[in-house]
Each structure stands twice: as structure tokens, then as C-alpha cells.
Amino acid sequence: MIELDRRYDPVQNNELIGQLLNDATPLEQTTRETEALFNDIKKDLPRVRIKRPVHFLEKLWSVFADEYEVADDNGYGTIVFGQDLFPEWKGKLDREYKKLDSTINRRVNIRDYGAVGDGITDCTEAFRKAIGNGRVEVTVPPGVYIVKGIRVPSWSRIVGAGKTASVIKLHPKAPKRSRLLTNSNYVTGNRNISVESLSLDWNVERLGQADRTNAWGNYSSCVTFAGVTYGWVRDVEAINPGLHCVDITSPLYNYAGDGMRGRGGSKYVWVDKVNGFGFGDDGLTTHHSDYVFVSNCHFSDPSGKAHKKGYSNSNGIEIDDGSRHVWLFNNSTSRCFGGIEIKAHANSSAASGVFISGHLSVNDNRSFNFRHIGHHLREDPESLSAYNIKAQRLVSLAPIETRLYKDSSPRSLVISGYRNVAINRFLFEGDPLYDYKGRPASAVQYRAEHISLSNGVVRGFRTAGSDISIMGGKQSARNVRVKNIMSVDSSDKTVAVGDDSKWIMVDGIRKQKADRL
Numbered sequence: 001m002i003e004l005d006r007r008y009d010p011v012q013n014n015e016l017i018g019q020l021l022n023d024a025t026p027l028e029q030t031t032r033e034t035e036a037l038f039n040d041i042k043k044d045l046p047r048v049r050i051k052r053p054v055h056f057l058e059k060l061w062s063v064f065a066d067e068y069e070v071a072d073d074n075g076y077g078t079i080v081f082g083q084d085l086f087p088e089w090k091g092k093l094d095r096e097y098k099k100l101d102s103t104i105n106r107r108v109n110i111r112d113y114g115a116v117g118d119g120i121t122d123c124t125e126a127f128r129k130a131i132g133n134g135r136v137e138v139t140v141p142p143g144v145y146i147v148k149g150i151r152v153p154s155w156s157r158i159v160g161a162g163k164t165a166s167v168i169k170l171h172p173k174a175p176k177r178s179r180l181l182t183n184s185n186y187v188t189g190n191r192n193i194s195v196e197s198l199s200l201d202w203n204v205e206r207l208g209q210a211d212r213t214n215a216w217g218n219y220s221s222c223v224t225f226a227g228v229t230y231g232w233v234r235d236v237e238a239i240n241p242g243l244h245c246v247d248i249t250s251p252l253y254n255y256a257g258d259g260m261r262g263r264g265g266s267k268y269v270w271v272d273k274v275n276g277f278g279f280g281d282d283g284l285t286t287h288h289s290d291y292v293f294v295s296n297c298h299f300s301d302p303s304g305k306a307h308k309k310g311y312s313n314s315n316g317i318e319i320d321d322g323s324r325h326v327w328l329f330n331n332s333t334s335r336c337f338g339g340i341e342i343k344a345h346a347n348s349s350a351a352s353g354v355f356i357s358g359h360l361s362v363n364d365n366r367s368f369n370f371r372h373i374g375h376h377l378r379e380d381p382e383s384l385s386a387y388n389i390k391a392q393r394l395v396s397l398a399p400i401e402t403r404l405y406k407d408s409s410p411r412s413l414v415i416s417g418y419r420n421v422a423i424n425r426f427l428f429e430g431d432p433l434y435d436y437k438g439r440p441a442s443a444v445q446y447r448a449e450h451i452s453l454s455n456g457v458v459r460g461f462r463t464a465g466s467d468i469s470i471m472g473g474k475q476s477a478r479n480v481r482v483k484n485i486m487s488v489d490s491s492d493k494t495v496a497v498g499d500d501s502k503w504i505m506v507d508g509i510r511k512q513k514a515d516r517l
Helices: 010-021 025-039 056-064 090-103 122-130
Strands: 065-067 077-079 083-085 107-108 116-124 136-140 143-148 150-152 156-160 167-168 181-183 190-201 223-226 228-239 246-249 260-262 267-272 275-277 282-284 291-293 299-300 315-319 325-335 339-345 354-364 366-372 387-397 409-414 420-429 442-445 449-459 466-472 478-488 493-499 502-512
Touching: 010 325, 010 387, 010 409, 010 420, 025 077, 025 387, 025 420, 025 449, 025 466, 025 478, 083 291, 083 325, 083 354, 090 267, 116 478, 122 136, 122 150, 150 156, 150 190, 150 466, 181 190, 190 223, 223 228, 228 246, 228 282, 246 267, 246 478, 299 315, 325 339, 339 354, 366 387, 366 420, 387 409, 409 420, 442 449, 466 478, 493 502
Parallel strands: 107 136, 116 143, 136 156, 143 167, 150 181, 156 190, 167 190, 181 223, 190 228, 223 246, 228 267, 228 275, 246 282, 267 291, 275 299, 282 315, 291 325, 299 325, 315 339, 325 354, 339 366, 354 387, 366 409, 387 420, 409 442, 420 449, 442 466, 449 478, 466 493, 478 502
Antiparallel strands: 065 260, 077 083
């Protein structure tokens, strides 16, 4: 079984995913195939808002919120060039990066402003002076630079000598609420900020044996872009943050209810070649932000200490409340609660318009988990926003139980409450010696609708109740298509369809027994 350590190089993901899938289909063909499958099952979005009760706290949050529109899937296309894939709007990001470079009128070395990379001296003031009012590139030579936090204005680039070489580390006396690196203006926002080739150490050890490592809201992370338009986080390592490694967000997390979203979110942000580990909540997360591209990243081994012990929803990548138009390309996660979780809290709008191409999940409890909390049960209000996920080239290896979230059954895939989800060309592989206790390896459940699972292999879930479960009963899934699935040395039941589930199509199911070990 493959094992991915904390400093695994995620640039290898594309090749490794291809080897595991054993699928020579060109990426262009796979992508157009996925789009066709999505269009076949897509349900049009509701044109009329469903009125619902508004709670007092939601009314308070609505002062900082706007009405949420579900991402139009056709708003931007996907471009495939050989083995590379990116959103059509990435061209805008590339042009803005060139504009950032041409706008910079100072290129300085942090040591010229008194910084000493000895791991002891406080360099906060040196960074403040070097960065100034922006239009600057600050070079950070090899060393360990102690700071109490860095605030970066518009038109700024912070560049180190590479991961593990140039390290910016929080001061031992920095409070728990400290953001290690963030943009300077949370009121009107910032633009054109790039952070490159660094390690960012939140220095969680300074908190001793604290049960919880985070403050409230979007504090306590390594990188926080709040209200940033045109941002880049490249070739960065994020170490042991109290909350998140990277948070692409609005100035405030917002809980104004389903159908609303936080005002002033970030947009047009590219996160590339980032490693993160030891995070209290999530590796990378997005909130109330649009047009985010995450590629060639690896997140693993959360501490889970942003949550109550045993209830840590700590995900490698979490596309959260109110996010739209998010592309995830050739990333990996390991030993998290969720590998990729696309979700929302009950009192917020769900993420929508998410496209995943290539993801490797190893020993995550739930490799791919798509859900809108509080909108699952028949008596719950129907989600206004949980729509539109396309995913291809997914690999889930050996999902297992975790100390992070007790009693959570390991699964390769869970879809709850979302509509319009197409998953194409995947490998879900269990550990044949692991006890899955008769529970399903994957589940489409809790009012999920208009779902397509196509061209997949499920292998090694010998003790699972089924390879794929389609829930029936009061919260049944509806309009689900399962097509061209190969079950290899796995559960006796490939697809289990529950009572009262409606409009279920199962076609092209094949079973194959491998030699037992």
C-alpha cells in the first residue's frame, strides 16, 4: 500500500494517479466525457427562492451578507493542454501576475532591514519596514525568521529560497489568535499579492499542552487571504497551524443562513505546490470566495485540535460555506478525516460549481465527502445551494477509522444532500484485511439527487456490506445512475439499492474475484 509522508512531493500526483487508475484515456477525452455525464443528469436550478424561517442570529449576520446565487456551471470552461488542466479564467490570473511584476518598483532583501534568520531574533519590524506600502518584492534568504505576524499590502510579493530553506516562524509569545501571514486590509480588501517558496511555521509548540489551538473565526492560520483579488500561494510549506494551513475567505465567516453568503470574499486565487500538516482544522479551506484554483498540493496528518477531542472534522481540502467556481487539480491527502470535503454548515450556503480532476486520498477516513449539514433529513429544509460538482480521476486507497472523529465509518465516497454530481473514472480500493463491519464502502444518501457514478473500479472491500449503497427510506436518494462499474475481490454486493429510492438506474456492473492472499 502506498504511504505519503508529510513532505511528499505532490508534483508526482499526476503520474501516480495515472498508474493507479491504469487508464490510458487522454485527459481531454476524460474531461469532455465527464462534462457530458454531468449534463445528462443535471437538474436546472430553482428559479424561485423557497421562503424559509429566518432565525435571529441569521438576521444579525445578514448585515454582512448578500444573496447567494448558485454557481452557473457554464460560467467558465475548462481548458486541457496535454496532461495539464486549468480553468479558463486562469488566463486572467496569469495576466495579473505579469502586472504585479511590472508594478513592483522596489526589490529588497529582508536582511537589509535588520532581519536575522537565527531562529531567535524578532524580525517583525524588519518585515514591516521592508514591505512598506507595497509595490515591493521582498526576498527572504535561507534562515529562520521569528515574527509576531506579517500583514501584506496590495502589489506585494514575498519570495524565499524554497521550502525548508526560508522559514518564517511565529514568535513564542504570539497570542493564539495570531495569523502568521495575511493581507493588510480587511475592510476594502487587497489585490495582487503573492507568497512563494517559503516554509511558514505557526509554532504551535508555544501553546504547550493546550486542548484547543485556535481562536474564533478566521484567526490562527498560516496563510489567510481575506478579501484578496488576484492572489498566489506557490511552493509553500505550512506547519502546525492552530486552524488552517491556507484559508481563502471573506473578512468574516458568515452564518446568515442558506441562500446568503459573506460579503467581500476573495476571488481569482491560485494555490500551487503547497504542503501542509499538523493543522488544527483543515489543510486548505475556502469560504464565501470565487474562482479558486488548487493544484499539486498535499495535506496530511492534522492535529484536529481546533475541535473537541473525538469530533474533529479536519479535512485535507475543504471547500466550505458559500464558495463558488473552485477547481482542484492533482492534489493529495493522507490520514485526515476527509480527503476532500465539499460542504456547508446548516446556517450557511453550500459550496457550488466545484470541479475535481485527479485526487489521491490515502488512509483518510472519508476520502470524498460532499454534504450540506442540516439539510439531510425529510423534516429539514431543502438546500437552496448544494448543487453542481464534477469529479474525475479520483483514487481512494484504504479509508480507515480515525481518532479524529470517533465512530465515523470509513468510506471512499459519501454524497448527502447535493444535487447534480457526476463522478467519472475512479478507483476506490479498500484494505482486504481490514474489517469494514458490513458498512458500505461508498454511499449516496440523505436526499442526494441527480447523481452519476460511471467508469469506476471498486476493489478490496471484502468485509463491506456493499461497494456502493443508494439509500432508501424517508431520506432516500433519487435519480441516481450507476454505470460501468467493475468490482474486484470486494463486497458480495456491488450496488445496494434501498427501499423507496426512486429513479435508480444500474447498468454494466461486473464482478471479478482475485486470488486471495
